[in-house]
Amino acid sequence: MSNTGGRRKPPTIHDVAREAGVSRGTVSRVLNGGHYVSPAAAEAVNAAIRRTGYVVNRHARSLITGRSDSVGFLLTEPQERFFEDPNFNVLLRGCTQALAAHDIPLLLMLAGTDDERRRITRYITAGHVDGVLLVSSHSGDPVAEELRAAGVPLVACGKPIGLGSKVSYVAADDRDGARDMVRHLLGLGRRRIGVVTGPLDTPGGVERLAGYREVLAEAGVEEDERLIVSGDYSRASGEAAAERLLGRAPDVDAVFVASDLMAQGVLAALQRAGRRVPEDVAVGGFDDSPAAVAASPALTTIRQPWDRISAEMVRVLLAQISGEDTAAVILPTELVRRASA
Amino acid sequence: MSNTGGRRKPPTIHDVAREAGVSRGTVSRVLNGGHYVSPAAAEAVNAAIRRTGYVVNRHARSLITGRSDSVGFLLTEPQERFFEDPNFNVLLRGCTQALAAHDIPLLLMLAGTDDERRRITRYITAGHVDGVLLVSSHSGDPVAEELRAAGVPLVACGKPIGLGSKVSYVAADDRDGARDMVRHLLGLGRRRIGVVTGPLDTPGGVERLAGYREVLAEAGVEEDERLIVSGDYSRASGEAAAERLLGRAPDVDAVFVASDLMAQGVLAALQRAGRRVPEDVAVGGFDDSPAAVAASPALTTIRQPWDRISAEMVRVLLAQISGEDTAAVILPTELVRRASA
DNA sequence: TTCTCTACTGTGAACGCTCACAGATGCAGC
DNA sequence: GCTGCATCTGTGAGCGTTCACAGTAGAGAA
Numbered sequence: 001m002s003n004t005g006g007r008r009k010p011p012t013i014h015d016v017a018r019e020a021g022v023s024r025g026t027v028s029r030v031l032n033g034g035h036y037v038s039p040a041a042a043e044a045v046n047a048a049i050r051r052t053g054y055v056v057n058r059h060a061r062s063l064i065t066g067r068s069d070s071v072g073f074l075l076t077e078p079q080e081r082f083f084e085d086p087n088f089n090v091l092l093r094g095c096t097q098a099l100a101a102h103d104i105p106l107l108l109m110l111a112g113t114d115d116e117r118r119r120i121t122r123y124i125t126a127g128h129v130d131g132v133l134l135v136s137s138h139s140g141d142p143v144a145e146e147l148r149a150a151g152v153p154l155v156a157c158g159k160p161i162g163l164g165s166k167v168s169y170v171a172a173d174d175r176d177g178a179r180d181m182v183r184h185l186l187g188l189g190r191r192r193i194g195v196v197t198g199p200l201d202t203p204g205g206v207e208r209l210a211g212y213r214e215v216l217a218e219a220g221v222e223e224d225e226r227l228i229v230s231g232d233y234s235r236a237s238g239e240a241a242a243e244r245l246l247g248r249a250p251d252v253d254a255v256f257v258a259s260d261l262m263a264q265g266v267l268a269a270l271q272r273a274g275r276r277v278p279e280d281v282a283v284g285g286f287d288d289s290p291a292a293v294a295a296s297p298a299l300t301t302i303r304q305p306w307d308r309i310s311a312e313m314v315r316v317l318l319a320q321i322s323g324e325d326t327a328a329v330i331l332p333t334e335l336v337r338r339a340s341a
Numbered sequence: 342m343s344n345t346g347g348r349r350k351p352p353t354i355h356d357v358a359r360e361a362g363v364s365r366g367t368v369s370r371v372l373n374g375g376h377y378v379s380p381a382a383a384e385a386v387n388a389a390i391r392r393t394g395y396v397v398n399r400h401a402r403s404l405i406t407g408r409s410d411s412v413g414f415l416l417t418e419p420q421e422r423f424f425e426d427p428n429f430n431v432l433l434r435g436c437t438q439a440l441a442a443h444d445i446p447l448l449l450m451l452a453g454t455d456d457e458r459r460r461i462t463r464y465i466t467a468g469h470v471d472g473v474l475l476v477s478s479h480s481g482d483p484v485a486e487e488l489r490a491a492g493v494p495l496v497a498c499g500k501p502i503g504l505g506s507k508v509s510y511v512a513a514d515d516r517d518g519a520r521d522m523v524r525h526l527l528g529l530g531r532r533r534i535g536v537v538t539g540p541l542d543t544p545g546g547v548e549r550l551a552g553y554r555e556v557l558a559e560a561g562v563e564e565d566e567r568l569i570v571s572g573d574y575s576r577a578s579g580e581a582a583a584e585r586l587l588g589r590a591p592d593v594d595a596v597f598v599a600s601d602l603m604a605q606g607v608l609a610a611l612q613r614a615g616r617r618v619p620e621d622v623a624v625g626g627f628d629d630s631p632a633a634v635a636a637s638p639a640l641t642t643i644r645q646p647w648d649r650i651s652a653e654m655v656r657v658l659l660a661q662i663s664g665e666d667t668a669a670v671i672l673p674t675e676l677v678r679r680a681s682a
Numbered sequence: 683t684t685c686t687c688t689a690c691t692g693t694g695a696a697c698g699c700t701c702a703c704a705g706a707t708g709c710a711g712c
Numbered sequence: 713g714c715t716g717c718a719t720c721t722g723t724g725a726g727c728g729t730t731c732a733c734a735g736t737a738g739a740g741a742a
Binding site: 036038063 | 689
């Protein structure tokens with residue numbers, strides 16, 4: 001396994017220019033859009049590039065342009081949670097591919113420890129990436145704030161809390177998704193509809209609960225605080241929440257659960273309590289994660305458009321990098337009907 | 342959300358030199374190891390760096406050194422499979438963090454389409470990364486071969502097939518893991534031990550089967566071809582394999598399954614056939630994936646040291662980048678006892 | 683013809699760094 | 713004193729680009 005071969009010195013723009021019989025300037029112009037260059041010259045340059053196998057040296061380019069033509073994908077804080085979330089994978093993959101289409105590499109940055117946080121902040125503010133795709137936790141995020149203050153282009157996934165209103169983000173329409181699900185449950189004839197909320201210090205948690213309330217109010221079903229319990233998106237918290245719910249409102253005939261993982265816990269608790277799903281209690285989840293299909297019965301749930309979210313994040317970030325003003329983007333969700341409701 | 346602030350021009354090595362009252366050369370020396378520089382000068386430079394908030398411009402450095410001080414994490418071919426595998430996440434995270442400790446960013450590269458493959462190959466061979474961490478599929482991989490031919494430092498995760506022997510890799514000891522598991526099943530008094538293999542065109546599949554055979558031979562248990570069925574690591578294939586196995590060898594009293602996902606399928610098939618686990622049939626998995634804990638009963642399985650694998654991959658790659666000859670690294674596995682065996 | 687305008691091309695200079703080299707200083711040995 | 717050596721420092725060149733600018737050629741208008 002010796003490091004055989006070594007790497008030969010790659011051809012430079014000089015070599016291409018000589019080969020094509022033109023000047024560096026002309027080659028550079030062909031490389032960057034090809035304006036103000038004659039068809040003959042362009043053809044000669046392209047042929048020379050093909051022949052020599054020339055690839056632009058991005059370092060030299062970056063040195064003078066000040067751009068790095070790369071962006072960071074920054075995950076702050078509780079990495080476990082995100083890394084275990086299959087949606088995170090879809091997001092990461094989607095962003096990587098969307099960027100690849102623009103020939104922009106993605107740098108993965110994980111800010112776990114304070115040391116990593118410092119290093120990453122320095123790296124980014126030093127201009128080593130042109131912008132940052134941010135997957136942040138719910139709590140106020142010092143890294144993100146620092147980046148924002150430094151004027152680094154930044155797009156968050158999901159509405160960030162505590163970052164002021166100045167940061168662009170892309171998110172699924174949590175509230176509308178919740179509305180769809182609760183409407184669906186109403187459509188099944190259920191009236192004692194409980195809810196297991198997510199953490200209420202996150203926008204998602206708040207919005208999903210708000211959607212639930214709105215639809216019940218619209219339908220003239222009076223709200224009952226006993227039907228509202230909260231969890232933290234984990235399976236265990238869903239199980240505990242369902243037990244509380246059954247204790248406080250035994251006549252519950254449907255539950256809207258703010259995450260599929262929690263819904264798994266809810267199913268377990270209902271089964272233990274001898275309630276049949278969906279006959280006695282209909283259950284609706286949120287996320288359309290693999291957990292939704294793995295559950296038995298399979299979960300009726302709300303799908304978030306993760307592929308579109310990643311594509312939009314990249315689009316918005318690139319727009320921001322090229323100096324445009326960008327706004328938040330909210331994308332529609334979709335109800336996925338399975339057995340549990 | 343306007344792109345307010347803009348980015349100020351960062352300080353250069355010139356600024357630091359002026360601030361510290363020394364020359365560029367001295368600052369550069371301090372930055373790169375600090376040899377041949379007086380303590381007084383070093384102190385002055387460090388103070389100036391702190392005061393100015395200087396961060397080295399990596400592009401300028403790379404332009405002259407020829408190194409990029411970044412490495413690629415390359416995933417070729419069936420992305421779905423890897424992206425759904427939680428171990429992949431652990432691997433990716435581990436590599437990112439191990440590299441971060443060396444201040445080396447990781448570029449995520451996904452070679453799905455032919456177009457992406459071409460682009461990535463060009464990007465890498467052009468020297469835009471110093472080396473590549475490779476997660477490849479089992480089949481011969483044209484990208485990897487091209488990289489190897491170009492002399493790009495390369496470390497694969499798992500033994501690559503069809504890449505010649507010239508590529509370094511880091512892998513878990515599949516054979517020894519299989520041996521441990523089969524020994525464990527023997528220790529439980531089982532003698533009619535079946536095996537559900539992985540795909541036999543992968544090193545992992547081959548090795549795990551070989552381990553099974555070795556232990557049975559050692560123990561003097563005669564081999565029975567009816568006890569050997571194969572799958573493709575998927576849950577469904579495990580279920581089908583178990584049905585075949587039960588048909589061919591109804592007296593089976595234990596099954597070593599080459600992946601946890603398949604083992605889930607095996608459990609389902611056994612339950613449907615009315616066999617109790619582990620009383621009638623003991624089941625051993627492989628991987629220690631979340632599926633192992635989620636299964637009921639929870640799977641006894643073989644844990645692969647993914648955290649150590651990622652750390653070793655980075656170590657070996659960096660060694661290779663700095664010109665050392667590197668060999669393959671095989672890491673030990675660990676038997677995790679749970680309810681299924 | 684001459685002038686102007688457009689389309690195109692070549693040429694230095696610069697980006698911020700490292701590297702090789704030359705020079706300076708101090709100290710030991712003759 | 714001089715020489716040699718080790719330690720330290722500054723300087724110029726150059727990495728491979730892009731960019732601003734100057735310059736050329738040709739077409740059309742006056």
